Amino acid sequence: MTLLARFQNSRNALGVMFMLPAALLLLVFLTYPLGLGTYLGFTDAKVGRPGQWIGLENYEYLWGDAVTRLALFNTLFYTFVASVFKFFLGLWLAILLNKNIRFKTFFRAVILLPYIVPTALSAIAFWWIYDSQFSIISWALVKMGLIDTYIDFLGSPWNARIAVIIANVWRGVPFVAITLLAGLQTISPSYYEASAIDGATPWQQFRHVTLPLLTPIIAVVMTFSVLFTFTDFQLIYVITRGGPLNATHLMATLSFQRAISGGALGEGAAIAIAMVPFLLACVMFSFFGLQRRAWQQGGSDK
Numbered sequence: 001m002t003l004l005a006r007f008q009n010s011r012n013a014l015g016v017m018f019m020l021p022a023a024l025l026l027l028v029f030l031t032y033p034l035g036l037g038t039y040l041g042f043t044d045a046k047v048g049r050p051g052q053w054i055g056l057e058n059y060e061y062l063w064g065d066a067v068t069r070l071a072l073f074n075t076l077f078y079t080f081v082a083s084v085f086k087f088f089l090g091l092w093l094a095i096l097l098n099k100n101i102r103f104k105t106f107f108r109a110v111i112l113l114p115y116i117v118p119t120a121l122s123a124i125a126f127w128w129i130y131d132s133q134f135s136i137i138s139w140a141l142v143k144m145g146l147i148d149t150y151i152d153f154l155g156s157p158w159n160a161r162i163a164v165i166i167a168n169v170w171r172g173v174p175f176v177a178i179t180l181l182a183g184l185q186t187i188s189p190s191y192y193e194a195s196a197i198d199g200a201t202p203w204q205q206f207r208h209v210t211l212p213l214l215t216p217i218i219a220v221v222m223t224f225s226v227l228f229t230f231t232d233f234q235l236i237y238v239i240t241r242g243g244p245l246n247a248t249h250l251m252a253t254l255s256f257q258r259a260i261s262g263g264a265l266g267e268g269a270a271i272a273i274a275m276v277p278f279l280l281a282c283v284m285f286s287f288f289g290l291q292r293r294a295w296q297q298g299g300s301d302k
Contacts, residue, residue, distance in 0.1 A: 040269035047263040058270035067246050068271065071254040078250060079229045082168045086225055089169065090176025098184045115174035123238030126167040130154050157247030160240055164248050167235050172228065176221055183217030223286035227279060251275045
């Protein structure tokens with residue numbers, strides 16, 4: 001048998017061949033930028049100047065930088081609050097759309113609109129909604145007599161934080177809802193029929209049937225949701241650009257500001273690389289959680 005024939009008959013060789021294009025894409029568009037960013041984080045590189053190796057000086061400076069610490073707090077707060085709201089709203093919508101309601105197909109299509117609209121367009125729409133002079137929310141509240149003056153949504157630090165969280169939740173809920181809906185449809189109706197015969201209430205069915213069987217899907221979808229939220233850039237950059245007073249700066253937007261707008265490539269790269277441990281922790285938590293037999297079987301470990 002010739003070498004070519006052996007290669008064609010080898011499943012491992014064919015697998016490597018089919019994986020090679022994807023591996024090359026990952027190498028070019030993921031591994032190289034990550035490696036370059038890691039290297040720049042240990043240099044004092046500026047725009048137009050390669051820079052010199054300075055070790056951990058960038059990280060030591062960022063550890064004592066008040067703006068960086070504020071950006072870390074904003075990122076964790078933004079990610080936690082937005083992810084919690086996206087989970088509960090997405091789960092509620094998934095359960096609702098899984099029922100036999102009228103125009104169910106239409107509602108399933110409509111709920112995807114916030115997710116398929118380009119992020120920049122969504123951000124511009126929210127920027128107008130939150131405008132201090134032309135806000136439709138403030139206008140409606142004034143007309144109803146609930147407030148006397150327009151709300152400065154983006155001029156107050158905490159108002160701005162809440163405003164961008166609402167925008168992120170609006171955009172991210174469809175992804176969570178549709179994914180959990182797909183998970184709900186994989187649960188056999190026989191489980192609910194058996195539990196109903198045993199006298200289980202709807203809440204008991206949700207707690208002891210739906211939730212355990214849906215947990216692996218929840219783990220996966222919330223991992224992606226947390227990753228997307230933690231690394232969010234477009235919404236923040238278009239709506240607030242990190243203001244007011246750096247109150248909405250996330251690690252991603254601050255990294256861009258320091259590296260591109262400010263020209264300090266090394267410092268910006270260090271901020272970006274500092275995000276990696278948080279992202280790895282999230283991925284590993286989900287990965288090891290999915291290995292638990294309780295999550296795979298909907299029961300307790302034995």
